[in-house]
Amino acid sequence: MTFTFLGPAGTFCEQALLSLPGTEAEERVPAVSVDSALAAVRAGEVDAAMVPIENSVEGGVSATLDAVAHGDTLQIVAEALIPITFELLVRPGIERLEDIKIISTHGHAWAQCRGWVEANIPGVSFLPASSTAAGAMGLLDPECTYDAALCSPLVSQNTALRVLRQGVEDHEGAVTRFILVTRPGAMPDPTGSDKTTAVVTMTDDHPGGLRELLDQFATRGVNLTRIESRPTGGGLGQYFFSLDLEGHLNEPRVADALAGAHRMSADVRFLGSYPSATPLASKVPAHASSEAYRAAGDWISRLRRVGRGED
Numbered sequence: 198m199t200f201t202f203l204g205p206a207g208t209f210c211e212q213a214l215l216s217l218p219g220t221e222a223e224e225r226v227p228a229v230s231v232d233s234a235l236a237a238v239r240a241g242e243v244d245a246a247m248v249p250i251e252n253s254v255e256g257g258v259s260a261t262l263d264a265v266a267h268g269d270t271l272q273i274v275a276e277a278l279i280p281i282t283f284e285l286l287v288r289p290g291i292e293r294l295e296d297i298k299i300i301s302t303h304g305h306a307w308a309q310c311r312g313w314v315e316a317n318i319p320g321v322s323f324l325p326a327s328s329t330a331a332g333a334m335g336l337l338d339p340e341c342t343y344d345a346a347l348c349s350p351l352v353s354q355n356t357a358l359r360v361l362r363q364g365v366e367d368h369e370g371a372v373t374r375f376i377l378v379t380r381p382g383a384m385p386d387p388t389g390s391d392k393t394t395a396v397v398t399m400t401d402d403h404p405g406g407l408r409e410l411l412d413q414f415a416t417r418g419v420n421l422t423r424i425e426s427r428p429t430g431g432g433l434g435q436y437f438f439s440l441d442l443e444g445h446l447n448e449p450r451v452a453d454a455l456a457g458a459h460r461m462s463a464d465v466r467f468l469g470s471y472p473s474a475t476p477l478a479s480k481v482p483a484h485a486s487s488e489a490y491r492a493a494g495d496w497i498s499r500l501r502r503v504g505r506g507e508d
């Protein structure tokens with residue numbers, strides 16, 4: 198298989214990709230953005246892309262949420278959770294924090310370190326980079342216009358760049374969740390500990406619309422682990438909902454909840470069921486178990502047979 202990821206080498210995305218068994222031996226092609234990584238999958242240039250979807254401090258990664266919600270449908274086949282810690286790397290010649298005037302990094306990384314930066318290097322400017330590793334690698338360029346970069350410890354392990362400070366993140370224990378995305382195809386089998394991702398576009402704006410959507414999941418005992426609204430791009434007040442839930446499409450309660458969402462919304466884009474990287478947070482209530490669905494289905498079939506005079 199051929200994989201792409203938000204590059205260059207040394208990003209958290211690459212780390213997430215390499216955390217999946219077997220990926221080290223496969224071809225890996227870095228991409229310059231989340232959009233181009235997903236475009237390469239859609240175009241058939243690569244088989245799969247590893248992209249970030251949410252961070253425990255900064256929240257959803259809009260570039261990913263929007264790119265998977267629009268365009269040709271893609272499928273999530275795996276997820277990976279990576280603990281996030283940042284190092285402050287400097288270009289040759291910079292010796293002290295006071296020498297740093299401009300720091301480059303990815304916007305999500307800056308959001309996770311800016312408290313530390315403001316407290317320790319007040320007045321510093323932020324220069325956005327396409328990724329943490331892209332910002333760091335720029336320091337090797339003799340023409341580099343900035344002084345430092347915030348990135349994964351992987352970069353200093355593999356380059357001669359100097360580490361001025363380690364652990365500069367504002368929140369210890371932060372985690373980013375990544376998804377492995379392919380073109381639609383065979384869905385991973387249920388493991389008993391799975392997640393499903395979908396995008397729901399509401400039919401119209403009316404009181405209780407979101408509550409009606411949430412009821413579809415609540416009444417079927419389906420636990421949501423993430424729900425966020427993103428603008429459709431069609432005008433103020435027009436949003437879609439991106440959501441993750443516990444369970445697999447092959448479980449009747451999940452299929453039933455998604456079918457309910459489909460009946461009451463303009464569109465449901467199913468983005469895949471895949472093994473959860475961590476144990477599920479909730480227990481399936483007895484009334485929503487696959488056995489309960491089977492028993493209830495048998496009961497209805499019996500009633501219909503009797504109604505037709507067959508029993």
Ligand SMILES: O=C(O)C(=O)C[C@]1(C(=O)O)C=C[C@@H](O)C=C1
Binds near residue numbers: 208211258328329373
């Ligand atoms: O720039 C990287 O290294 C990435 O993998 C991207 C990304 C993100 O988009 O959130 C991933 C993890 C960190 O939270 C910061 C940046």
